[in-house]
Amino acid sequence: MSDARKDRAGLASPHRRRLLGQGAALVGGALAGSTARAVAADDANAPPSIPDWMRAPGADVGSEPYGTPSRYERRLIRNIPKNLPQYISASSRTPLQDLDGIITPNGLFYERHHGGIPEIDPSQHRLMIHGLVETPLILSMDEIRRFPSESQIYFLECSGNPGFEAMSGRTASDLVGLVSCSEWTGVRLRTVLEEAGLKSEARWVVAEGADAAAMTRSLPIAKCLDDAMLVYSQNGERLRPQQGYPLRVLLPGYEGNMSVKWLRRLNVTAEPAYSREETSKYTDLMPDGTARQFTFVMEAKSIITRPSGTQRIARGFNEITGLAWSGHGRIRTVEVSVDDGRSWTEAQLQAPVLTRALTRFRLPWTWDGTPTTILSRATDETGYVQPYFADLTAIRGTKSFYHNNAIIPWRIAASGEVTNGFVKA
Amino acid sequence: MSDARKDRAGLASPHRRRLLGQGAALVGGALAGSTARAVAADDANAPPSIPDWMRAPGADVGSEPYGTPSRYERRLIRNIPKNLPQYISASSRTPLQDLDGIITPNGLFYERHHGGIPEIDPSQHRLMIHGLVETPLILSMDEIRRFPSESQIYFLECSGNPGFEAMSGRTASDLVGLVSCSEWTGVRLRTVLEEAGLKSEARWVVAEGADAAAMTRSLPIAKCLDDAMLVYSQNGERLRPQQGYPLRVLLPGYEGNMSVKWLRRLNVTAEPAYSREETSKYTDLMPDGTARQFTFVMEAKSIITRPSGTQRIARGFNEITGLAWSGHGRIRTVEVSVDDGRSWTEAQLQAPVLTRALTRFRLPWTWDGTPTTILSRATDETGYVQPYFADLTAIRGTKSFYHNNAIIPWRIAASGEVTNGFVKA
Structure with missing residues (x-):
């Protein structure tokens, strides 16, 4: 038996790993559950047969000015629940079980909207910063892009991922597909708040979205002065409409609904707003009937x-x-x-x-x-x-x-x- | 003059940065080249006027099962040269001047093809590994995905980025848009070569693509046993057709054409192939008429x-x-x-x-x-x-x-x- 044969039988060469060979012979037969074959000695130098796609030129360079996946991957889409009574306040999930690495491609980032997805003209969009500040400001997108920028890879996750009663899903996406991860670019929120000048009584920043729900959450000032960002780009390009185009706030590690999308207003206050989304929703009902409020952090x-x-x-x-x-x-x-x-x-x-x-x-x-x-x-x-x-x-x-x-x-x-x-x- | 006024005039508070205020008054007038305005005291607590997109529900969750950019970003596409004699062997560039961060979204990754873009059925695709190996192999995509995987963020760059005579472009993309960067997932090439078992004479691996050009490059064995990968995913999802779907080799830091796309064959050899793409092209002509060959690394x-x-x-x-x-x-x-x-x-x-x-x-x-x-x-x-x-x-x-x-x-x-x-x- 040659060394190579010994190796194939798993007897020699501890340095040689036989990964696909485990549990199945490589030579002379198919792997268990696979179509792999080792090549017989006499055809080892012949190339495999020429497939059709090599017999004629393929599509032109630039045939897709903005590229899309292969048509063989058309099944790889967001996981959208079927038969909901309405879809303007709902969610779709990232197909985690079919993705690799840590970056979620923008087309498959999870969604959670409360009043549908607005289509915003960035040249008309403004961010107002007011309340307990020295100099209230209204900023255009061009102005926001003039501030010093940073880029960070952060996950974003819905706080109901999954709900306590929603543990029966079939796939990884059904269970925890309300999490995605991107490289985000924008300006540190602290920089913009310092431009306006915080008054000493400032404790909260009430963020409001420009969607039909005017999605409103109270952000604690410590987080706003730490790693919170105003984000305009995601994985290199501008935010997608579903992720808040042209501007969102992003609170790394906090429940996703606080990273208010389509951001139009930051009202600096001494007290939280006690908005709908932090009273009737996004609180944690305990066995004694009380509710935990302002449970911000998504735990491990x-x-x-x-x-x-x-x-x-x-x-x-x-x-x-x-x-x-x-x-x-x-x-x-x-x-x-x-x-x-x-x-x-x-x-x-x-x-x-x-x-x-x-x-x-x-x-x-x-x-x-x-x-x-x-x-x-x-x-x-x-x-x-x-x-x-x-x-x-x-x-x-x-x-x-x-x-x-x-x-x-x-x-x-x-x-x-x-x-x-x-x-x- | 109040402290805040002093600050606005740049006279006080060295800790307060006045970024947008530099060179322009913030209160009572527009910034130079911008439409920013500070809000007058009497309307500082009024929200900005309600835009149309808040007055009715937006688009449904899942209205885009695979998302696309805002229609206001439709100009953000690949930079495709105009009026070429043909487009099957050509390139398009990433619009670097309009992107943020380091990740290139898959839709805007640069292209360089030599025989057009083949449309490959992954269930029919095979990779053959033969030549100076103990056990020649033919692997399906399912088998390749069974090997241990890794994910790495690497740039990929065309070696002609830009050509010596092509320094007159108007934009950053015109000049060096033949570079992009992704998170790649696949298997270390070394793992697959070890599965086949390299013979002691192995010095090169000749990689062949399944495109109409049968794009062929000789890869030095040291790189193949170092950080080279067989890649099937890019930024989380499967490779795009333009980037080699369903499989490419990736040689981090080497000129892009060596990271052969639509990979179908790895022939392990003692000598390089001296293929068309490493003799008539991708060599560096020196003033004395000689040509440098096998100049692999893209320098800083x-x-x-x-x-x-x-x-x-x-x-x-x-x-x-x-x-x-x-x-x-x-x-x-x-x-x-x-x-x-x-x-x-x-x-x-x-x-x-x-x-x-x-x-x-x-x-x-x-x-x-x-x-x-x-x-x-x-x-x-x-x-x-x-x-x-x-x-x-x-x-x-x-x-x-x-x-x-x-x-x-x-x-x-x-x-x-x-x-x-x-x-x-």
Whole structure:
């Protein structure tokens, strides 16, 4: 037996990894669940047959002045709920299970609107800054773009991702698709507030959107003077209409509805506005009937996106990969369990690990075909550990809706089929 | 005079920055070149007038299952040359002067094709790995996606960006728009080569594309075993057809044509292929008539994107911002001159500064209205400093075409108009 043959049998060369070969012979047969074949010695120097797309010139350069995905990827769209009574106050989700890396392409960023998507003429748009300031200001978009700028990669997440009662989704997107991540460019909010000059009594900044809902949230002044931004660009280009074109505020790590879109007004105040969206909504109902208000930060969370619900895996090598994030800062570790939580292994985090950004984690795994449940658990730089759903409900009851950051279980059947572990098999 | 009044006149509060106020009074008049106004005391608590887009509900959630830019941004497209004799072997450029941050949205990534853009069915696509390997392989896309993955933010740049004779463009895109930057996901090429098993004589990997040009380049084995990747995703979603859907090789920091798109074949060899694209093209003609071959690395370069050609600036505060990159690793410093190279100031680099990625730089500047020329100059982590064009031609003559990384001058007229400093005023 030659060295190479030994190697193929897994007997030699510990440095040679046989990833696709695990659980299946590479030579002379198909991989389990795949069409791979090794090439026989006599045709090893012949190229594979010439496909049709090499036989004639392809499409012209510039045939798409603004490019779109391949027509073979047309299924990769936002996850839009069916049969809602209305769609102007609703949400669509990012298809997390079909995405790689940490950047969400702008066309697939999640949506949550309260009065539909306005179509705003940027030359007519103005931002007013008033209230407890020395010099009230009205700024055009050209003026906002003249301030010193910065670019940061941050996640944005709806506070109801998922709601406490919404744990029965089939896919990763159904469960936590109300999170996305972009490189945002704009001006530090602090810079603009300093231009207006804050009065000493300033404690809150009431942000108002130029949508039909006049979406209004009260932003605490400390956050406004820390990392909050006024954002006009997302992944290089101008904000998309669904993300607040031409201007939004962005509060890194805070619940998404506070990053008011289509921003037209910042009213600096001593007290919060107690707006509709911070009284009747976006509060956390506790078992005793009281409600927690102003629960701003999205706490550490993670989800395995591959393998995940509706996917099917083959025996042998499978990389487990997913996303973790925390509104409190950087992800410190992600642990993965392939035995329903009995043991945990630390996953590899893709560098650079950025504060308040999605973090991609990965763990190599060889599945032997035994049914099991896989889980991921994030710990952030404050030491906070993502809880089980039971731990959350033990404190908050089941009438709560927002700020559900529970560990997500994926059940794997003997067939390799992956299903939501919250749903009884 | 109150403290606030003093401040507005620039007499008090050194901690208060008056960015938009520089060179113009904020209260009681418009800013130079802008429509900004401070709000008079009696209407400071009235919101700005209600725009039309707040008076009725906007578009539904999910009205765009795959989102597109605002219709007010329809001018923001690829920079496509006019009146070429043919477009199947040509290029389009990224509109750098209108983008922010470092991520290029997929719709605006630059193009360079040699036989048009093939439309490939991923279920039919195969990658063959053969030649000096122990086990030749044919892999489907599903199999390639089973290997361990990684995600990296890298720039990609055409080696003719711009050609030596092509320095007369009007915009930043005309000059160096053949560079873009994405988060790429795929498998380390080394992993797949190790799966096949390299023979000891392996020195080159000849990559072939599945386009009508069968684009072919020889990749040095050291790079293939270092950071080279097989890439299937870009900014989260699958590669766009223009960037090699469903699979390309990516050689970080090397000239773009080596990152062969629509990848179908890797032939491991002892010698390079001396293909058309590494003999008749993509070589550097020297003054003595010889040609440098296999000049792989794109050396340190930078360009100011704002202000840049065809833009117009106002007196007062202007942020100077642009992009720098190096195929040799990280950018160490970017210096900016606002006096045609007589003096230089170090710009601020946006963190994180990543290896072989675009790096955003910024410098605050107050323009007093005097005509001048502004420049940027990048230094990479090896200590290499971006040269003047005259320094390049002193060594390489004027018959060279590729690997032009000259310092780009922007001339600013008394009117604030910005034009290409290479073109006589």
